Amino acid sequence: SHRSSWLLLAPLLTPPVPVITAPPCSLCPEGAHRFQWIRNLVPEFGISSSHVKVLSSPVEFYELLKVQIKAAKQRVVMASLYLGTGLLEQELVDCLEETLEKSLQAKGSPDLRVSVLLDYTRGSRGRKNSRTMLIPLLRKFPGQVRVSLFHTPNLRGLLRLLIPERFNETIGLQHIKVYLFDDNVILSGANLSDLYFTNRQDRYVLLRDSPEVADFFTELVEAIGDVSLQLQQDDTVQMLEGMEHPYQGDKVAYCEIANRRVMEVINSARTRQELLHAETFHSTQPGSSLLSQRASGASGALKPEPDTWIYPLIQMKPFGIQIDELVTETLLTEAERDARVFLTTGYFNLTQAYMDLILGTRAKYQILLASPEVNGFFGAKGVAGAIPAAYVYIEHQFYSQVCYLQQQERVQLQEYSRAGWTFHAKGLWLYLAGSDLPCLTLIGSPNFGYRSVHRDLEAQVAIVTENKALQQQLHQEQEQLYLCSGVVSTSTFEQPNRYVKLWVKLVTPLIKNFF
Numbered sequence: 012s013h014r015s016s017w018l019l020l021a022p023l024l025t026p027p028v029p030v031i032t033a034p035p036c037s038l039c040p041e042g043a044h045r046f047q048w049i050r051n052l053v054p055e056f057g058i059s060s061s062h063v064k065v066l067s068s069p070v071e072f073y074e075l076l077k078v079q080i081k082a083a084k085q086r087v088v089m090a091s092l093y094l095g096t097g098l099l100e101q102e103l104v105d106c107l108e109e110t111l112e113k114s115l116q117a118k119g120s121p122d123l124r125v126s127v128l129l130d131y132t133r134g135s136r137g138r139k140n141s142r143t144m145l146i147p148l149l150r151k152f153p154g155q156v157r158v159s160l161f162h163t164p165n166l167r168g169l170l171r172l173l174i175p176e177r178f179n180e181t182i183g184l185q186h187i188k189v190y191l192f193d194d195n196v197i198l199s200g201a202n203l204s205d206l207y208f209t210n211r212q213d214r215y216v217l218l219r220d221s222p223e224v225a226d227f228f229t230e231l232v233e234a235i236g237d238v239s240l241q242l243q244q245d246d247t248v249q250m251l252e253g254m255e256h257p258y259q260g261d262k263v264a265y266c267e268i269a270n271r272r273v274m275e276v277i278n279s280a281r282t283r284q285e286l287l288h289a290e291t292f293h294s295t296q297p298g299s300s301l302l303s304q305r306a307s308g309a310s311g312a313l314k315p316e317p318d319t320w321i322y323p324l325i326q327m328k329p330f331g332i333q334i335d336e337l338v339t340e341t342l343l344t345e346a347e348r349d350a351r352v353f354l355t356t357g358y359f360n361l362t363q364a365y366m367d368l369i370l371g372t373r374a375k376y377q378i379l380l381a382s383p384e385v386n387g388f389f390g391a392k393g394v395a396g397a398i399p400a401a402y403v404y405i406e407h408q409f410y411s412q413v414c415y416l417q418q419q420e421r422v423q424l425q426e427y428s429r430a431g432w433t434f435h436a437k438g439l440w441l442y443l444a445g446s447d448l449p450c451l452t453l454i455g456s457p458n459f460g461y462r463s464v465h466r467d468l469e470a471q472v473a474i475v476t477e478n479k480a481l482q483q484q485l486h487q488e489q490e491q492l493y494l495c496s497g498v499v500s501t502s503t504f505e506q507p508n509r510y511v512k513l514w515v516k517l518v519t520p521l522i523k524n525f526f
Contacts, residue, residue: 031048031051031052031337031341032048032341032345033048033051034047034048035047035048035050035051035055036050036288036289038289038292038293044320044450044475044477046320046322046451046473046475047320048341049322049324049338049473049475050281050284050285050322052334052337052338053277053281053322053323053324053325053334053338054227054277054280054281054283054284054322054323055284055288055320055321055322056221056223056224056227056284056320056321056322057288057316057317057319057320058218058221058224058317058319058320058321059315059317059318059319060318060319060476060478060480060481062218062219062220062221062319063216063217063218063219063319063474063476063481063484064216064217064219064484065215065216065217065484065485065487065488066215066216066217067215067488067491069201069206069207069208069209069210069211069212069213070208070209071215072197072199072201072207072208072213072215073099073207073208073209075197075215075217076103076190076197077102077103077106079190079192079195079197080103080106080107080110080192081106081109081110082192082193083110083123083192083193084114084122084123084193085122085123085124085193086123086124086125086126086191086192086193086229087107087110087123087124087125087126087191087192088125088126088128088189088190088191088228088229088232089125089126089127089128089189089190089191089203090127090128090129090185090187090188090189090190090232090235091127091128091129091187091188091190091202091203092129092130092133092134092184092185092186092188092202093129093130093133093134093136093140093141093202093203093204094127094129094134094141094144094145094202094203094204095141095202095203095204095205095206096137096139096140096141096143096144097204097205098205099205099208099209100144100203100204100205101144103203104144104145104147104148107125107148108147108148108151110123111123111125111148111151111152111155111156114155115152121154121155123155124155124157125148125152125155125156125157126156126157126159126229126232126233126236127145127156127157127158127159128159128160128161128185128187128232128235128236128239129141129158129159129160129161129185130160130161130180130184130185130186131160131161131162131185131239131240131248132162132163132166132176132179132180132182132184133180133184134160135160136176136177136180137176142158142160142242142246143246145158145242146242146244146246149242149243149244150244153244157236157241158241158242159235159236159237159239159240159241159242160239160240160241160242160248161184161185161235161238161239161240161257161468162239162240162257162258163182163183163184163257163329163466164183164257164258164262164265164266164269164329165182165183165262165329165466166179166182166183166258167257167258167259167262168258170182171258177395181525181526182466183329183466183467183468184462184466184467184468185235185239185467185468186456186457186462186463186467186468186469187231187232187235187455187456187468187469187470188200188201188202188455188456189228189231189232189470191225191228191229191232193225194219194220194221194222194225195217195218195219195220195221195225196217196218196221196224196225196228197215197216197217197218198215198216198218198454198455198471198472199213199214199215199216199454199455200213200214200357200435200436200437200438200454200455200456201213201214201215201435206433207435210431210432210433211432211433211434211435212427212429212432212433212434212435212436212492213435213436214436214437214438214454214488214492216454216474218321221321223280223283223284223287224321224323226280227276227280227323228323228470230276230279230280231273231276231277231323231325231470234272234273234275234276235269235272235273235468237251237254237272238254238255238257238265238268238269238272239257240257254268255268266329266330266331269327269329269330270327270330270331270332273325273327273330273332274332277323277325277334318476318477318478318481319474319475319476319477319478319481320474320475320476321472321473321474322338322472322473322475323470323471323472324338324339324453324455324470324471324472324473325469325470326457326463326464326467326468326469326470327468327469328464328465328466329466329468333464335457335469335470335471336364336464338473339365339439339453339457339459340364340365340368342439342441342451342453342473343365343368343369343372343374344368344372346372346373346374346441347373347374347443347444348373348374348444349374349375349444349445350373350374350375350441350442350443350444351374351375351376351377351441351442352374352375352376352377352439352440352441352442353376353377353379353439353440353442353449353489353493354369354376354377354378354379354438354439354459355378355379355380355427355436355437355438355439355492356378356379356380356436356437356458356459356460357380357381357386357434357435357436357437357458358380358381358386358402358458358460358526359378359380359381359402359405359406359409359460360402360405360458360460360461360462360523360526361409361459361460362459362460362461362464362465365459366409366412369422370412370413370416370418370422373421374421375421375422376421376422376423377423377425377493378422378423378424378425379425379426379427379436379492379493379496380402380406380424380425380426380427380434381402381426381427381433381434382426382427382428382434382497383399383400383402383403383508383509384428385427385428385429385432385433385434386398386399386402386433386434389433397512397515398526400511400512400515401511401515401518401519401522401523401526403504403509403511404511404515404516404519405519405523406424406499407504407509407511409424410424410499410503410504414501423498423499424498424499425493425496425497425498425499426496426497426499426503427492427495427496428495428496428497429495436492437455437456437457437458437459438452438453438454438455438471439451439452439453440452440485440486440488440489447486448479448482448483448485448486449482449485449486449489450475450476450477450482451473451474451475451476452473452474452485453471453472453473453474454471454472454474455469455470455471455472456469456470456471457469457471460526461523461524461525462524462525462526465524466524466525
């Protein structure tokens with residue numbers, strides 16, 4: 012584990028690219044695929060592209076959640092910002108209850124474990140909230156259900172007492188979204204709330220029969236769960252026995268424990284996958300070892316060689332973990348002259364480092380963002396109502412910089428606009444020079460903004476594939492989102508609905524680090 016922590020420091024000590032992008036396996040032929048360097052930082056999961064399905068609509072996502080919950084036998088692991096309190100969310104809770112009932116009635120001891128991780132501040136908002144939705148399950152199945160509520164260590168002391176509900180969510184959140192059922196994993200940017208099941212556009216990828224990926228995310232959610240507050244049957248919360256408290260305990264000690272727990276998960280999976288890789292591809296007697304037998308499954312037949320690789324990218328700046336940021340920056344740095352990068356975010360508030368890379372490198376960028384009308388904060392009450400205007404201002408400033416540097420040909424902004432919908436999709440598709448299809452996508456919770464990099468707990472995966480059919484699925488996903496957009500030009504900001512009040516312009520630089 013020391014070696015890996017050193018690797019994370021490597022970019023600070025030396026020019027970033029060579030260290031990180033050195034080939035990870037001396038035995039593999041050069042250029043097995045050009046993103047293998049990511050394996051220097053995180054575990055690499057080789058899978059068959061036939062196990063990957065890209066979904067496109069909120070309804071499809073919701074129906075899949077219900078089907079997967081009903082079919083689960085061993086485990087349901089759900090990490091989200093919050094669980095909503097409407098009828099659709101209640102139906103999900105009912106599905107969980109039904110599945111838990113079934114597992115109780117099965118012979119022997121019940122096998123099914125349900126673990127839910129949410130954010131403490133967002134999950135506690137209002138009288139009826141995520142906690143009150145889940146307490147009935149905790150009471151009915153105390154041995155099988157665990158609900159963890161992550162509380163940022165940065166919200167403490169006087170600040171915690173003074174800052175009102177909703178505003179306290181600006182300090183830091185559990186933002187990871189993972190929905191996992193036995194060995195099936197759904198990665199998404201969507202939360203568990205009715206909007207995300209109906210008319211809030213997001214992205215969703217299902218990885219079927221992927222035990223190693225499912226084990227990794229189960230362990231990751233457990234690790235964060237262990238440093239989170241545990242919801243009790245009487246709606247109180249308490250830490251696990253002997254665990255440092257996130258806002259009453261010593262902050263440095265807490266962050267160190269959390270770092271250790273999470274890095275342990277990453278490093279042990281990385282070691283495991285390296286062994287598996289060596290034994291599967293470089294073993295003298297193929298199929299002789301335990302690991303490769305597990306890899307080949309019960310059928311005794313060797314797994315098909317993987318054509319798709321999954322790399323989990325974790326970002327938890329409060330705990331000093333910055334893998335996602337490092338990989339994203341390296342990807343942007345390495346993208347060559349005729350490569351095309353499609354980058355999308357529901358909230359356009361790029362960090363300075365990402366902006367500098369986009370403006371200063373050679374690849375062609377098409378950036379998709381929410382028009383003010385489809386911004387999640389549009390029409391919100393109070394101060395939050397001014398947030399879409401702040402985003403317009405940030406977007407205008409970036410656009411002005413693009414024009415000033417005469418990069419309009421290379422960097423294009425597009426606004427998603429769709430009547431009756433809001434936009435929450437985030438991620439990236441990378442098309443290598445001369446290619447009509449993407450070979451890499453990033454999908455998960457980060458928005459490429461200040462919050463994602465500095466405040467919240469985030470996770471996404473890089474999916475790299477050589478399979479044309481899967482590349483086609485990803486390409487269609489990208490096209491479908493970009494079809495609902497218009498290109499931003501100077502005249503965009505001259506429309507009356509784009510007028511930004513002076514006070515918003517003045518406060519934006521002060522508050523942009525909070526959203």
